[in-house]
Amino acid sequence: MREKFLSLRTVGVPLDRMNVDTDAIIPARYLKTIKRTGLGDGLFFAWRYDMDGKEQPDFPMNRPEYRGGKVLVTGENFGCGSSREHAVWALMDFGFRAVIAPSFSDIFHNNCLKNGMLPVTLPAAEVRSLIDALLAAPGGKVEVDLAGQTVTGPNGDIHAFGVASFAKTCLLEGLDEIALTLTSASEIDRYERERKKATPWLFLDLAG
């Protein structure tokens, strides 16, 4: 079940890096689970902790001013690499509900929307100004209003963002997308009947 996305006003956490990949967000050894919960422990593990398991004091998530923040503000191509949805589950388990970046990888972006997490794409210069403001005055608040499609930065600066209309509805209402698609089951049936005639070799059964 997906969570509803509620508007947020929360501490913004700056992660001033580009091309943050999903192996960095959640290392592979944390993927050995059959559950969606509990992944926050492994979030950014190699950056949050040193080789002896001690917290890296300079990493934003370890700094007291940023603790409890629910909005991550970061560089371009966030979430590149592996398709692991565990990256989104880890961010959410840790407490994040939105990520603001100049660009996202396609799969990560999709995975966010499926879980009630909001990926906000803003122009690079606007993200830069948000990161700079959060670094200059740690603990600054960021407001994310999905209904109004705006982000308000710590200095009161307002940034408009786009979001696909159906994705917005799903986020606001926490809709079960599979249940919605199943209302189209008769159309899928009809498609299968027609394709079976046109390309019968695609309906050979793989089982056995």
Add this chain to the structure above:
Amino acid sequence: MLSLFGKIWDRHVVKAREDDVLLYIDRHLVHEVTSPQAFAGLSAAGRSVRRPGAMLAVPDHNVPTTPDRSVRIEDRGSREQIQALRENALGAGIALFDIDDPRQGIVHIIGPESGLVQPGITVVCGDSHTGTLGAFGAIAFGIGTSEVEHVLATQALWQKKPLQMRVAVNGTLGSFVTPKDVILAVIAKIGAAGGTGYALEFSGETVRRMSMEGRMTVCNMTIEAGARFGLIAPDEITFAYLKGRPLAPSSSLWDAAVEYWKGLPSDLDAKWDLEVALAVDSLEPHVTWGTSPQDALPVGGAVPDPGEQADPGERARMRRALEYMALSPGTRMTDIPVDKVFIGSCTNSRIEDLRAAAAVAKGRKVAPGMTALVVPGSGLVKRQAEEEGLDQVFVEAGFQWRLPGCSMCLGMNPDKLRPGERCASTSNRNFEGRQGPGGRTHLMSPPMAAAAAIAGRIVDVREVAR
């Protein structure tokens, strides 16, 4: 005026919405890491698998590559995921190539081998390297676990049509220059996010001359340029690869299928949102220096200087990468020693890759203290390599010959780097910690990795093999 992608897309639209379409999915490959939560979600909602006969399951990410794996897998998490896959597949009636099945292997290797990946299909898997399968002229893409659950339940996915990019590759590859070098050069050219939002169709004489194995290597790494989809038009090479495979159409259906497949290539007047060209006549073997696949350069080059980078964000990224990799600007790539060598992964573990590596290894010895693994992509690749005597070539040269699996590509099974170790690897990602926490990865082709094993450092294979 349709592209190959456009033709396949249009024939799979069940219905359209404002922003996207409901796309029918012909085939679905399933592995143990990204599927358990999908099956659990399905079960929790009281739903069943709509078309189990369209799916194939295999354990690959977690499996050890040593013979003791069929007795017991030490790691509890790995054991649980493999067992969950087994139970979920059996429960739903999904075909499973289990750990002791001779056909078991990396999911992107066994799909093509079985003949289930064909031109004109849509195929998905909860794995970003699914683009590999686009080499057959198919819409093949990686999805997350929620989408895996959606396909299990509905055999369809809501998708927005991507932009279309054509990558024309022309010229003749020199000796020991491989499809891996082509795709590394493409990624270096367009960047790690250059393909985001796009489907990439690779065309041109170089691609037309490539084997299916080579084409799969190229499409495998499109995701490292940000593109979920890589495609190559089907042709006689594609048809010859498929003919006679267990799940390929046979007898009269074969002729009908070939007829259908021949109509798929992009029209001459197809519209492209972006066109990129790569001339490969003088392409050198490529290696990576940093922590993004875009950090690839010719092996004759030197570690770049972030100080010469104008963009401050990219400059900071490069500095970070050099610090992680423990490298200094100006160091010649061929002066970098390596501790381990990994030949394998969904990028480079097919029979041609092993032949190319064996040709370099033959009659030579790996450097003293070097650990070098050769991990065939599947049980069938392993068997064929053994029939050709390649295993003996590797073992005599001091390489370890392993059982099939994802192995040292991703640090989920016992094959991994220790902190600070440096690896010459034929895999696809050089991210921080990808091959194990603190491990350092240099991506390259199979002959280049074999040469590195022998030299004990990054080396131009053309010098070793001369």
